[in-house]
Amino acid sequence: MASIFSIRFIRDAARGRKRILDAGCGNGVQALYLARLYPEALIHGYDISPEAIERANRYKQSREVPNACFSVSSHDSFEPPDKMDMIYASGSLVGEHEIPGTEEPLLEGEEIVKRRLSRFREMLSHEGILAILWCAADDANNRLRKLAEGCDLAYRDARTGDVVSYKEDSGKIICRYALVFWALNK
Numbered sequence: 001m002a003s004i005f006s007i008r009f010i011r012d013a014a015r016g017r018k019r020i021l022d023a024g025c026g027n028g029v030q031a032l033y034l035a036r037l038y039p040e041a042l043i044h045g046y047d048i049s050p051e052a053i054e055r056a057n058r059y060k061q062s063r064e065v066p067n068a069c070f071s072v073s074s075h076d077s078f079e080p081p082d083k084m085d086m087i088y089a090s091g092s093l094v095g096e097h098e099i100p101g102t103e104e105p106l107l108e109g110e111e112i113v114k115r116r117l118s119r120f121r122e123m124l125s126h127e128g129i130l131a132i133l134w135c136a137a138d139d140a141n142n143r144l145r146k147l148a149e150g151c152d153l154a155y156r157d158a159r160t161g162d163v164v165s166y167k168e169d170s171g172k173i174i175c176r177y178a179l180v181f182w183a184l185n186k
């Protein structure tokens, strides 16, 4: 579902970009899609899960996609071979294992988010863009924007998808898919 919402926008944003990083790529389906669509681009996907990367490598082999590669790594340890023209993290910025039991990892995992946005910012090329797909309430999306500004990233654009869930405890939380784009603050 997240992939279906995001892929159109990621596809358009990736057009003409040479080095693309799929951060937390899971089984690599989005990275392979982009690699086939843009054969002149190099797509690198990494994921903390060795099983996910094994699947990604299997799909890559069966589909013969020479311009995609995958590695097991985490947001906190990945060292890019080069500056990236586009980085996207689709549903992976904070793993479920990192702040268990929360519906709002952005609100509760601020330090983690800041650290990762700063690392992504360091990896971006001069004209590079960062896209984060996130499923959260509006509060959290506003907070994400502020955190990114604090990391010297300039807000570019946001697309909001469907309401995906809600809960009624201490008030209703509406979660939407949001895909937010930033560029370097120049």
Ligand SMILES: C[S@@+](CC[C@H](N)C(=O)[O-])C[C@H]1O[C@@H](n2cnc3c(N)ncnc32)[C@H](O)[C@@H]1O
Binding pocket: 002, 003, 023, 024, 025, 026, 027, 030, 046, 047, 048, 049, 052, 073, 074, 075, 076, 089, 090, 091, 092, 093, 094, 095, 096
């Ligand atoms: C919801 S899945 C999304 C997968 C894919 N990006 C997509 O949109 O279909 C989240 C992925 O993030 C990965 N992940 C979680 N924490 C991570 C971290 N700290 N570094 C790298 N990957 C991480 C998980 O292993 C999982 O594959």
